[in-house]
Amino acid sequence: MLGLLGSAGVVAALIGSVLLVIRGIGLARGGEGDLRRPAKLVLAGAVVSMAAMQIALLTDDFSLAYVANHHATTTPFPFDVATAWAALEGSIILWGLVLAVFTWVVARRPADRLGAAALAVMGGVGIFFFGLMLTVANPFEVCVDALTTGCAASSPWPFAAVDTPVEGPGPNPLLQNHFLMAVHPPVLYIGYVGLTVPFAYAIGALALGVPGPEWLRRSHRATLVAWSFLTLGILLGGWWAYEVLSWGGYWAWDPVENASLMPWLAATAFIHSGLVQQRRGMLQAWNFVLVISAFALTILGTFLTRSGTINSVHSFTQSAIGPALLGFLVLVLAGSFTLFAMRSHLVASSPRIETFVSREGTFLVNNLLLTIYAFIVLIGTTYPLLLEAFTGSQVGVGEPFFNRLAVPLSFMLLLTMGFGPVTPWRGAPAGLLWRRLRGPAIVALATGLVVALTVTRVAWVILAIVLGVWVAAAIVGLLIELAGKRSAKSGSSVYTEAKTVIRNDQPFWAGQVSHIGVALVAVGIAFAANLPLHAEVELAPGDSVEFAGYTLTYQAPFRREEPNRLVQGVRVQVGQGDRVLTTLEPRANFYDNEMGGIITPAVMSRPGGDLYLTMRDLDSETVLLGLDTSPMIWLLWLGGLVTAAGGFWSLAARRRERVLPEPRVMADV
Amino acid sequence: MSDRARNIVSITVIVVMAVVLFFLVSTRPATVDRVAEIGSRIKCPVCQGESIANSPSQMAEDMMDLVAERVSSGTSDEVIVDELLGSYSGAVLLDPPASGNTLALWIAPVAALVLGVIVILWWRRHPGQDVEEPPPPGRSRARLIIGGAVLVLVFAGIVVFAANSLQDRPAVAAGAADLGEEDLSDVSNETMEAVIAANEDDPQIVGMRLALAERYFEAGDYRSAFPHYLEVAEHPSATDPEAITALVRLGWMAFDGNGEVETAVRLIDQALAIDPGSQLALYVRARVLWCGSAETEQAIDAFEGLLAQPDLAPETRSQIESDLDAARAGESCP
Amino acid sequence: MKGRALRWAGLAVVAATVVLAVVLASRFGSDPSLVDSPLLGMPAPDFDLPGLDGSEGTELSSLRGEIVVLNFFASWCLECREEHDDLVAASDSFAGQDVQFVQIAYQEQATETLSYLDQAGSSATTHYLADPGSRTAIAYGVFGIPETFFIDAEGIVVGKIIGESDALVLGATIDSIMSGEQPGQQITGDTQQRPDG
Structure with a gap:
């Protein structure tokens, strides 16, 4: 029944997408038509299919093969809801739903030719994803051959004779071990799918031959939404890895992490270069290249991690989805760049850049660095594949390679971030940069000196602190300078004037908030990566050990039955001096559908950093504990949040802007 | 303080601090x-x-x-x-060396950087409005059609290519590691079913089909095993041993599952027609006769005939001997 | 002039895409976790390991002159359980034919492996060995079990089976080694990597 409902939703969304393409093309060619109805149909269909899946999960309807194979009656909230995107087929429903929402939002404003063309492209993307749901990744197949737990065979035909199992194996234990896994995929998907909007506008603009900044203006908000959520999604992914994967790290340059980083880098470059085109009319062609790349990288990332061609922590499984995604990727890249080549005479024109010592000049450097960054991640992730395909020999590319290239590149980016905001458009008058930056340089170096003398002299940490403070001080210095000038004229306080300065150009200052967030992330990473302590101890109950200034006492092992799992762990009391701080429970969680236990760390967070305990081995007498510290790791989480917050603020600021009466922007091109 | 003096002081402070910092960092006992x-x-x-x-x-x-x-x-x-x-x-190795076949990995980013700088410099030199006329519309449409056709061809080619490579893959138990002990073999079966279904016409699939059927058979799931054995037995590209196994199993299932002794014997005789010396066929035939009919004499004969074969594996031989003893003693089969 | 450069750049990307796609598509047929063993054709790493029950152990070099079938297994590995009977039977049937079967427990306490063997049965002629610190598994580059190595009479690794083997495959591989061939690596199925998932 729910299978039928879900499939009907998918079919409706598919029909809506087809209508969008047909009518969108018609409208873009100057015809008549309405695009809101098909967009609503897509949305309604996607909502129905997701609702059907959720109802099936919440009511333990094992007649659906997806539910039978990825859900169990014992799966607790919120993991039963999150199971909808815990495996391949379900995650495509989520993808489709997010795409439908974006499509509907784009269709809400009356469609002119550019909007119609963009919606046609979005409809095309929709056809692909809803098509996947009806073919190679059908989440609504009904179970026709039940096992004791799970389903052996399924049929896409909703009226097939159903054989309902009484119980399922439950979702992958790693994915039901922490609530973050319930939140991380939707957030990340909003980021991924959001990039479809600027891509669609870009292709629409190319097809219509209107490469001007209109498509950038129209898609700017969607780009910001995508970028902010992508930032948040990457952050949540790192946090999840830290809390669940029990090695004390948050980033391993794993293919799936790289898959989310590459579009982020491309989107970051695009946000900057888009500004250059809007302000100066330059980089027209480059913006098309970037936005196509960003979209293609989301598809490539999905392909790499979901097709089974690369081994990764997150690969769901190997299936026919691989060829489908690869085909779509080729279609996107080859189609887009063919169109780009056909319109090259239109996109080539641009005014001359007067000097590289200008805002646009710093944006060029930033774009070069970000592009190289994305390229390094791309080549590092795909090189083993390519080499094996060409020569048959196998190599591994991992953390040491990426760190060696990405770390210096990140520092170069931080350095540029100090220059960018204080450099005016078109060119800086002589001496301006020196006047604006000598202060930040002194503050940054002084902070570095203080830290070197009191905390640590590790080179990477000092460098990160100096450059992080440099970025922040340049921004604060600029704000004080601008506010000071106004205050000298008006007589009101610098603080009041600073608020006015910010209010007058909120998107700019929102961007600076993101910059400060990135600086915080850099400092957090430098601390956590360079100054951790590690030890491994074997303790009997009652034993104590000193570690990193804490006294750890092994109290007793414990064992706890929970509905969906068995928890086995040890209680460790953490004290400092005479004070008892807390009791930690490093443990292993045993799920029915997994042979061994999932080792789950226990973390105590304090201002100086985290204490991170893992239970390595437990027998009747002793426990083997892994002890780690992650100094200042909260800076990393905070920095990530601040970065995303900057994006959201910029978004909100733009919305408020629109409320103000402004000259109507050219509606038709 | 004059501007000039301020500049000099700032520069001095910056340089001194940078030097001290560098000194501090570089003298840290590593x-x-x-x-x-x-x-x-x-x-x-x-x-x-x-x-x-x-x-x-x-x-x-x-x-x-x-x-x-x-x-x-x-x-x-x-x-x-x-x-x-x-x-x-x-x-x-996670850390590929900058030599041999991973040299390109290290060169590529540097090359990209150099290329990027060259493009930026070139772009600065050649800005300006492009005077090139757009191609006439007719030609443009022709190009669009040709481009579209090429795209479709490429797309189709890749899909076909990918589908072909999929066909050659060995059985892969999808997500097998995620499931508990009891289900694991079942999930593998499911995958095998899927692979087999997707490659129905591939002659090489017969071996996998037989393996799958054997799994079902061993698990006592005759219903699932039956169509696969039938397919193998009838498949033109099945090898003789494959066909014999399939026929014998079909025979045993006909007897054990449905009690059809005659059908069983007929099927096993078909196997013996392929290879009259097949030990498996002879043995199962003897068992069927012994267990399924009153003709214990025939069964005893068959067992004795089998024992005469010189190349019996030791455990098979002892099994037959114990069966033979039991049959001679007039016991019904276990 | 500039437009033309852009056009060629765009078309170059299209061409590169197509090439890359074909390359990636060629990977669909292969399992990314599969790695060719560099040991094939090389002298087998020697080991001197204690028996599982604490009995006197076995040194590989003492088996020189005979074919050695070296299998890594554990009770937590389902594929190993599947192939166990066939390994036992093969060991019995090749007894006295200059073939030695060695089974090394992988990532498991000896007591657990022993109780598994009590249950599942064992061959009197097979050497069941423990591997303290996984040194031998590391030396043989075991990615997941079951993995079965074939070492010829000169002590050279001439064959490897990844995944579940059976009587047929074992017999055929040993026969081909006896007739002087090098069977190389073959994949018969899945392996399991670790007891804790």
């Missing part, structure tokens, strides 16, 4: 944890993407112990890494 360093360069073979230094798995810890032992005995980093690569191959 303690290099060689074990962790080497560990971070080796991928844990039983994990996915993690290094042995990061992985909490027992295997990674054992490998770290080995590394620690080698380090303390004075072995150089490269020798230790080479030792591990010698048994696990270069695929476990």
Whole structure:
């Protein structure tokens, strides 16, 4: 029944997408038509299919093969809801739903030719994803051959004779071990799918031959939404890895992490270069290249991690989805760049850049660095594949390679971030940069000196602190300078004037908030990566050990039955001096559908950093504990949040802007 | 303070602080944890993407112990890494060297940087409005059609190519590691079913089909095994042993499942027609006769005939002997 | 002039895409976790391991002159359980034919492996060995079990089976080694990597 409902939703969304393409093309060619109805149909269909899946999960309807194979009656909230995107087929429903929402939002404003063309492209993307749901990744197949737990065979035909199992194996234990896994995929998907909007506008603009900044203006908000959520999604992914994967790290340059980083880098470059085109009319062609790349990288990332061609922590499984995604990727890249080549005479024109010592000049450097960054991640992730395909020999590319290239590149980016905001458009008058930056340089170096003398002299940490403070001080210095000038004229306080300065150009200052967030992330990473302590101890109950200034006492092992799992762990009391701080429970969680236990760390967070305990081995007498510290790791989480917050603020600021009466922007091109 | 004096002071302060900082940082007594360093360069073979230094798995810890032992005995980093690569191959090295077939990996980013700088400089030199006329509309449409056709061809080619490569793949148990003990073989079966269904016409699939059927058979699931055995038995490209196994199993299932002794014997006789010496066929035939009919004499004859074969495996021989004794004693079959 | 450069750049990307796609598509047929063993054709790493029950152990070099079938297994590995009977039977049937079967426990306490063997049965002629610290598994580059190595009379690794083997495959591989061939690596199925998932 729910299978039928879900499939009907998918079919409706598919029909809506087809209508969008047909009518969108018609409208873009100057015809008549309405695009809101098909967009609503897509949305309604996607909502129905997701609702059907959720109802099936919440009511333990094992007649659906997806539910039978990825859900169990014992799966607790919120993991039963999150199971909808815990495996391949379900995650495509989520993808489709997010795409439908974006499509509907784009269709809400009356469609002119550019909007119609963009919606046609979005409809095309929709056809692909809803098509996947009806073919190679059908989440609504009904179970026709039940096992004791799970389903052996399924049929896409909703009226097939159903054989309902009484119980399922439950979702992958790693994915039901922490609530973050319930939140991380939707957030990340909003980021991924959001990039479809600027891509669609870009292709629409190319097809219509209107490469001007209109498509950038129209898609700017969607780009910001995508970028902010992508930032948040990457952050949540790192946090999840830290809390669940029990090695004390948050980033391993794993293919799936790289898959989310590459579009982020491309989107970051695009946000900057888009500004250059809007302000100066330059980089027209480059913006098309970037936005196509960003979209293609989301598809490539999905392909790499979901097709089974690369081994990764997150690969769901190997299936026919691989060829489908690869085909779509080729279609996107080859189609887009063919169109780009056909319109090259239109996109080539641009005014001359007067000097590289200008805002646009710093944006060029930033774009070069970000592009190289994305390229390094791309080549590092795909090189083993390519080499094996060409020569048959196998190599591994991992953390040491990426760190060696990405770390210096990140520092170069931080350095540029100090220059960018204080450099005016078109060119800086002589001496301006020196006047604006000598202060930040002194503050940054002084902070570095203080830290070197009191905390640590590790080179990477000092460098990160100096450059992080440099970025922040340049921004604060600029704000004080601008506010000071106004205050000298008006007589009101610098603080009041600073608020006015910010209010007058909120998107700019929102961007600076993101910059400060990135600086915080850099400092957090430098601390956590360079100054951790590690030890491994074997303790009997009652034993104590000193570690990193804490006294750890092994109290007793414990064992706890929970509905969906068995928890086995040890209680460790953490004290400092005479004070008892807390009791930690490093443990292993045993799920029915997994042979061994999932080792789950226990973390105590304090201002100086985290204490991170893992239970390595437990027998009747002793426990083997892994002890780690992650100094200042909260800076990393905070920095990530601040970065995303900057994006959201910029978004909100733009919305408020629109409320103000402004000259109507050219509606038709 | 004049502007000039301020500048001089600022520059002095900046330079002095930078020099002191550099001095502080560069004179720090560096303690290099060689074990962790080497560990971070080796991928844990039983994990996915993690290094042995990061992985909490027992295997990674054992490998770290080995590394620690080698380090303390004075072995150089490269020798230790080479030792591990010698048994696990270069695929476990996370830190590709800037030489040999990973040289390109290191050159590519540098080349991209140089190319980027060249493009930017070239772009600055050649800005300006482009005077090129757009191509006439008719031609443009022709191009669009040709481009579209090429795209469709490429797309189709890739799909066909991909589908073909899929066909050659060995049976893969999708997500098998995610499931518990009891279900694991079932999930493998499901995958095998899927692979078989997708490659119905591939002659090479017969072997897999038979293997799957055998699994069902051993699990007592005759219903699932039956169509596969039938397919194998009738398939033109099945080898003789494959066809014999399939026929004999079909025979046994006809007897054991449905009690049809005659059908069973007929099927097994078909197998014997392919190879009159097939021990499997002879043995099952004897069992069917013994268990399924009153003709114990025939069964005894058949067992004796089998025992006459010189190349019986020892355990088969002892099994037949015990069966024969039981049949002679007039016992019904177990 | 500039437009033309852009056009060629765009078309170059299209061409590169197509090439890359074909390359990636060629990977669909292969299992990414599969790695060719560099040991094939090389002298087998020697070992001297204690028996599982604490009995006197076995040194590989003492078996020189005979074919050695070296299998890594554990009770937590389902594929190993599947192939167990066939290994036992093969060991029995090749007894006295200059073939030695060695089974090394992988990532498991000896007591657990022993109780598994009590249950599942064992061959009197097979050497069941423990591997403290996984040194031998590391030396043989074991990625997941079951993995079975074939070592010829000169002590060279001439064959390897990844995944579940059966009587047929074992017999055929040993026969081909006896007739002087090098069977190389073959994949018969899945392996399991670690007891804790």
